[in-house]
Amino acid sequence: MSKKHYSKTKIEHITLLNGLIERYGDIYELILQRVDQANNFSMYTAKMSVDATFAFIKRLPRDYENLDGVQRALKLPKINSIKKLATEDPAIYSQPNAVVISLGKPNSTEDPIVSIGTIHNFPELLVYKINLKRMLKRVKSAQVDSLGYIINEKDLFFGTLIDAHHRLEGLFAAERFTFEVPVTVYLDLPRNEIYRVFININKFQDKPSNVHTLAIEQEAGIFADEEEQSKRIISMLNTDMDNTNLELGMDEKSSKQPQWSILFDRIKTVDAKRPAKARKIYVTNSTFDKLIKDNLFDVVSKELSVNRKAEILNDYFLAWSKCFPVAWEDTKNHVLVKSMGFQIMMKLFPTIYAPLSYGRVPTQQDFIDFINRTLNNGEPLMMGDTPFDIEWDSDTFGGYSSGKGIGQIVKTLKGHINSQAQTAATPY
Structure with a gap:
């Protein structure tokens, strides 16, 4: 499956970021609620709009062009089915299943995009802040291929999608950009653990008869x-x-x-x-x-x-x-x-x-x-x-x-x- 099936073009990313800036201002904040599962992972729950999940979270589907990917290769009929459900009756459509992502921690660059803060008297809460203006500046300066897709996505985007690829693509195709989804967030999860989390989610999932x-x-x-x-x-x-x-x-x-x-x-x-x-x-x-x-x-x-x-x-x-x-x-x-x-x-x-x-x-x-x-x-x-x-x-x-x-x-x-x-x- 070619890159265009799971990425957005540079122009699309710019449009997404401008839309987020118009709604949220320069800073997009995620309120992270700590989830304690007695393990070594930093896991939280939060919410995100659909367009935000595309604006700064990279996809890693596994196919013949990306053999080290995580998610299953996209199936367009499945995306179209989700699109149909999301558009038929928006007033009663809901998506309770969590989107699972890993977000990177702040780096030491002079112009950081990401920062993490705390909330006084709420030790189990973190505020994950994304500077949309700086992100937009980075995207605008990014190099693209002949089709307009950003070449070095891995260096630019600080988030990785672990699970819910088809759901998000279906909602995006339905143009439900402001639709909010529940999100399970891991902070700085190593690549091998990303694989493990995906397996734990999907290995024993059975489709209802x-x-x-x-x-x-x-x-x-x-x-x-x-x-x-x-x-x-x-x-x-x-x-x-x-x-x-x-x-x-x-x-x-x-x-x-x-x-x-x-x-x-x-x-x-x-x-x-x-x-x-x-x-x-x-x-x-x-x-x-x-x-x-x-x-x-x-x-x-x-x-x-x-x-x-x-x-x-x-x-x-x-x-x-x-x-x-x-x-x-x-x-x-x-x-x-x-x-x-x-x-x-x-x-x-x-x-x-x-x-x-x-x-x-x-x-x-x-x-x-x-x-x-x-x-x-x-x-x-x-x-x-x-x-x-x-x-x-x-x-x-x-x-x-x-x-x-x-x-x-x-x-x-x-x-x-x-x-x-x-x-x-x-x-x-």
């Missing part, structure tokens, strides 16, 4: 919009076992559980060459995302959870795989598990789901019975005057792989399904 997160969101009254729901459904269908599977009735004690989703690792989410032994891709996430938005949300009850919607789609595709096992397994000579086939199956979802969902949610067996009765009953599909056996072979269906051709196939299949459903004299 989808089940837990979604349940808590529901309790909080947070309901994801269709954009977010679609992305979560794709992620759940494409992801290996996690706690989601316990909700689906699988054995918690099993040491080797099967993937719950038939689409596990079949949805392309990375624009890069697949590893040699990776599973074959069925559909891209962008295509699947549009198909879900266009064909799922209007027919499935809005009251159903995202987990349940993902489970319905999984049942739906499992039904297709069981009704047409040869076409599902043979990607070379059949179109069913290619992009064309997924477009056809998803565009048929409303036609198949609607008659099955009166007063209930269809089961996998419901889907199997319906598909067998209407599409897998030996009756050919009439494309004009030409009968097509519905076996999804490439020789027959491959000529319709264009957008117009898929539209024609889907329209004909919908008519065929409706006709066969009536002929079959079922309760559907």
Whole structure:
């Protein structure tokens, strides 16, 4: 990751410092409250505005260009998610987790930027003072590279960010510059101890399962919009076992559980060459995302959870795989598990789901019975005057792989399904 992804340009730093001077004057003061953890570290708690954390604290992400870095390399989707949360409803957004930094102690230069004072009768408090005017002068005289980034950041900035890189970048992207965050401050922490603190914070951190997160969101009254729901459904269908599977009735004690989703690792989410032994891709996430938005949300009850919607789609595709096992397994000579086939199956979802969902949610067996009765009953599909056996072979269906051709196939299949459903004299 290049420097521009985690640093600010000289011009941006000047803008940040001018903004701080306008709000706080020449001196920015941090009131540090001592935290005693019975160790050798000087640790304090304080608060800082977001723009202040960028104005004089350097970032040290670990990537191929900075192998001695501390923080994880930036992930732009994570930053964008935080940005979205911070901007959707500023009145109720909060960020209680502490930003963790190390601040340098005053040096012996004739024109120091940093000084530390005490508060009378409050021995546990320190005042860490930053001379913004002097800092601005240093920044203005700093040398920059061809892109406008300061070359010797390590010499110029006296603070080091240890943890909360993504949070701060997300808040910065949301332009929440005056937003104040709680800060844990170490004074003059050695580099090797910075690594140790980062490990202590992150080593045993587990991301909550989808089940837990979604349940808590529901309790909080947070309901994801269709954009977010679609992305979560794709992620759940494409992801290996996690706690989601316990909700689906699988054995918690099993040491080797099967993937719950038939689409596990079949949805392309990375624009890069697949590893040699990776599973074959069925559909891209962008295509699947549009198909879900266009064909799922209007027919499935809005009251159903995202987990349940993902489970319905999984049942739906499992039904297709069981009704047409040869076409599902043979990607070379059949179109069913290619992009064309997924477009056809998803565009048929409303036609198949609607008659099955009166007063209930269809089961996998419901889907199997319906598909067998209407599409897998030996009756050919009439494309004009030409009968097509519905076996999804490439020789027959491959000529319709264009957008117009898929539209024609889907329209004909919908008519065929409706006709066969009536002929079959079922309760559907």
